Amino acid sequence: MPIPSLQFRPKYVSFDCYGTLIEYPITPITRELVGDQIPAKQWDQFVREFRGYRYDQVRGEYYSYEQVLQDSFERVCRKWGVKAAPDAGKRFADGVRSWGPHADVPEPLKKMSENYKLVIFSNADDAFLEESVPRLGADFHAVYTAEQAGFYKPRYAAFEYMLDQLDASPEDFVHVSSHTRYDLMPMHDMGFRNLILLDRGYDPVTHGYDYVPVKSLDDLNTMLGI
Numbered sequence: 001m002p003i004p005s006l007q008f009r010p011k012y013v014s015f016d017c018y019g020t021l022i023e024y025p026i027t028p029i030t031r032e033l034v035g036d037q038i039p040a041k042q043w044d045q046f047v048r049e050f051r052g053y054r055y056d057q058v059r060g061e062y063y064s065y066e067q068v069l070q071d072s073f074e075r076v077c078r079k080w081g082v083k084a085a086p087d088a089g090k091r092f093a094d095g096v097r098s099w100g101p102h103a104d105v106p107e108p109l110k111k112m113s114e115n116y117k118l119v120i121f122s123n124a125d126d127a128f129l130e131e132s133v134p135r136l137g138a139d140f141h142a143v144y145t146a147e148q149a150g151f152y153k154p155r156y157a158a159f160e161y162m163l164d165q166l167d168a169s170p171e172d173f174v175h176v177s178s179h180t181r182y183d184l185m186p187m188h189d190m191g192f193r194n195l196i197l198l199d200r201g202y203d204p205v206t207h208g209y210d211y212v213p214v215k216s217l218d219d220l221n222t223m224l225g226i
Contacts, residue, residue, distance in 0.1 A: 016177035017122035058152035108217035117141035
């Protein structure tokens with residue numbers, strides 16, 4: 001099936017960072033922390049529920065991402081009757097700060113940055129992005145974080161912060177994320193229409209939110225006419 005072309009030139013191509021551009025292999029650390037406390041046949045369910053608790057944990061007021069990871073891990077462990085390591089948040093956070101880009105990101109992202117203004121809005125603290133963004137190998141017009149905004153995605157105020165900082169409107173963006181619930185669904189409800197799911201298998205492809213699934217940034221570059 002041919003890749004569709006965009007019918008306009010966006011002012012900004014914006015991105016989620018972790019999972020979308022930077023790898024997010026949090027499951028191996030989770031396995032190290034819980035060991036054999038979770039039966040093998042229930043492991044996938046535990047991983048799904050931990051992901052859900054992380055999502056739920058950021059829907060309130062902003063506080064540090066490391067503590068978000070600690071608190072969400074403690075919640076899922078409590079539900080499963082598993083002992084949660086007191087340093088789990090730090091171990092997860094250290095992992096996030098150490099991870100690099102997906103192998104399919106640097107080359108097409110650099111090409112994109114030579115043709116468009118790129119923006120990141122990330123659900124993390126400034127210190128995480130200070131380590132991660134240079135590894136992407138592309139120039140970014142702006143990098144925004146939940147710490148700067150005072151809100152995590154999917155809170156509307158997080159996206160409103162990005163709009164305010166750029167003095168922009170939803171029509172100015174193509175936004176790219178591998179996460180439907182954090183980014184694409186709330187942004188659709190706020191009036192963003194040029195939404196791209198970089199499908200890395202985190203979330204099922206849903207209907208009714210007008211986003212376009214792609215398998216790679218090369219596909220997105222084709223859409224952008226590069």
